[in-house]
Amino acid sequence: MEKVIVAMQDPDMGMKMRNQRLLITVIPHAMTGHDIITWLIQKYSICEEEALHVGGMLVKYGYIYPLKEPRSIVLHPDESPYRFQTPYFWTSTRWPASELDYAIYLAKKNIRKQGELMEYEKERYSVLHKRINHTWDFVVMQAREQLRASKQRRKADRIVLECQEQAYWLINRPPVCSVPLHYTILHNILFCTLYCTLHCSAQYTILDCTIEASRRALGRNRVKSSVCLEGFVKYSEQYQNHDPIMQGCLPSNPWISDDTAHWTMNSEMVPTPTRLRVECWSFSFMELLNDNMGRREFMTYLEKEFSAENLCFWQACEELRHGETSRIAEKVEEIYKNFLAPGAARWVNIDSKTMDKTLEGIKRPHRFVMDDAQMHIYFLMKKDSYPRYLKSDLYKNMLAKAIVPQETKKSVFPFMRRQRHSSPSPAQAATTATEEDGRAKGAGQAGANSEGGSHV
């Protein structure tokens, strides 16, 4: 907060001050509330509300005090005059305000005004009198001494000092003292100081970052929206059969029929996978690799082609990427020994540039050190081996062998038709339910509900 005050009082960039007339005496170096607000808005580029708030805090904690109505410790954004409090009386330098000082102040006031103190001041005076009675002589002596010294000053200075002192005590011994002010002062001083200085520098940082990010974003390649939208449409269509909420599932939806046959048939290692599953492998290379059975099949195919080391390498890199941090160095070493070292048992064919980069990176192993090499091998497999696999006999046989599960139905009540999936789409043909008693492989008894509609 004090930095703000110092900035405000800066002769060049600070506030413009005027001489204010108070009654008949001229008070130098005063400013209006309106000026304070305007200056804060300009200097810190904040909005009026914030400026009011900050200015209010400056007044509340005694750095600026009002001249006209000293007891109203509020910032009025109009022509009311304010002055800066002298650093001697800053709350931060002089807190906690001691009882002795307050007693001296009250005593001085008493003497000066010949007993005409405010109610609360009278009360406190008597309380203090009782409490520190033992040093009362000292108090009165000090008060008299200070009064005598002030009489020797010019009237203007004297009035200024009196105002400052009064303002200080109004803050530190407010008429209604509910919460000890110094507790809240500590928190709020820190808050205010940080708020003002950080707000300013934070604004700069934010702007700088935004500009930097915007520049980068401007240079980005953007794909046409038609291409993107088409991509979504194609994807949805391709996966529609695989979406049970849209299309239902065979043999029956376990949630509806309480028959877990579907999951049994699609579990990781079944002798014969379902047709949908095998079809999925042809959608994208990642689908094939993500399915453990698919990966195994692909590995068998590659072994026939004598290029299995590619997939092994890719797998090892995946384990490195997602595995424990403590074993990273160990795994990198293993990968190097098995796949990258000259004369390695399962040497992978990477272009020299990537190989050099990887070997360099191995000296300081980290989780992503194999990324480039892994990418290279991934694309190699995707462009070359994967399409050939899809055309191979191995895959075609798998597809032909794959099961299309029959829907199970209750043999007792063949007339009962339950929707195969909860939401019948008018676009789908609602065909008849005349079906043979299908037997789904691996299913339990036909305890499921009979389903209507046939599989597309």
Added chain:
Amino acid sequence: MGEMEQLRKEADSLKDQITAARKAVQDSTLQEAAASITVVGRVQLKTRKTLRGHLAKIYAMHWSTDSKLCVSASQDGKLIVWDSITTNKVNAIPLKSSWVMTCAYAPSGNLVACGGLDNMCSIYNLKGKDGNVKVMRELAAHTGYLSCCRFLSDSEIITSSGDCTCVLWDIETGTQKTVFAGHQGDCMSLAVSPDFKFFISGACDFTAKLWDIREASCRQTFGGHESDINAIGFFPNGNAVITGSDDATCKLYDLRADQELITYQDSGIMCGVTSLAPSVSGRLLLAGYDDFNVNIWDALKAERVGVLAGHDNRVSCIGVSSDGMACCTGSWDSFLKIWN
């Protein structure tokens, strides 16, 4: 403050240029692109199971990758792992701090995580040696509440927090590996891309950001919402981001076109979106709202095709299992419902 003014002017002009560049690639509308696809018709899902057991508001749930188990977190101070078919509780984990706001299930099924107003992410090991579920790690470094967390593997987890940052943690050592800072408001939710290379976060500064996990940088920022983004998710092919916000709309942002392509809004909906989940094919988008309902949108035609009404209080979380079989909703009425 001439300098500040100049910087502001430059920032604004760059923003205008970006807007112009985005407009330049808008050569088709959603209506045209989706004209040829078949209509979905009314989608009606029924509640198949109700998971009862929580005693207070449920704030988060997450499916396991096996599509049968799921974990839910409630402010009664419990994390419950459910076998959703039998509705049995597999684990009921008591939490140190009851103010939990998020939970996550690891892809391997070995770990679960949760966090909330305690500013920490607690990781629990479900497959401990003696069968007890114990705290494995407490990841503490955030200075704000934990709004969301998601596992990348058994050794890494990403968290988003009310201190406007997202953090990638190394679970083994319990330390922060990367801090993703850049949002100017509380980060409310995050989602990881299907290839685990990127993640997106939605925040109270009305923007969503795409982060590169390896480079530790923000690749793209998407604006356009008029209020806090509460929920975020990837379109199943990983090329688009779907966000749900307090301004009662959901938006789809395409990563390659770098802009918003579809908005899901209806004049009859005036309450905020709390959670969302796309179906496995991406055709349907399920979104939970403050008015106690879940709306089902046709993602490609931007029309509402169904409603799931069954909760007596706000729907706070929703998730579609990884095989797409069922969708689970959790609500402030302390029940989880499985729909199908």
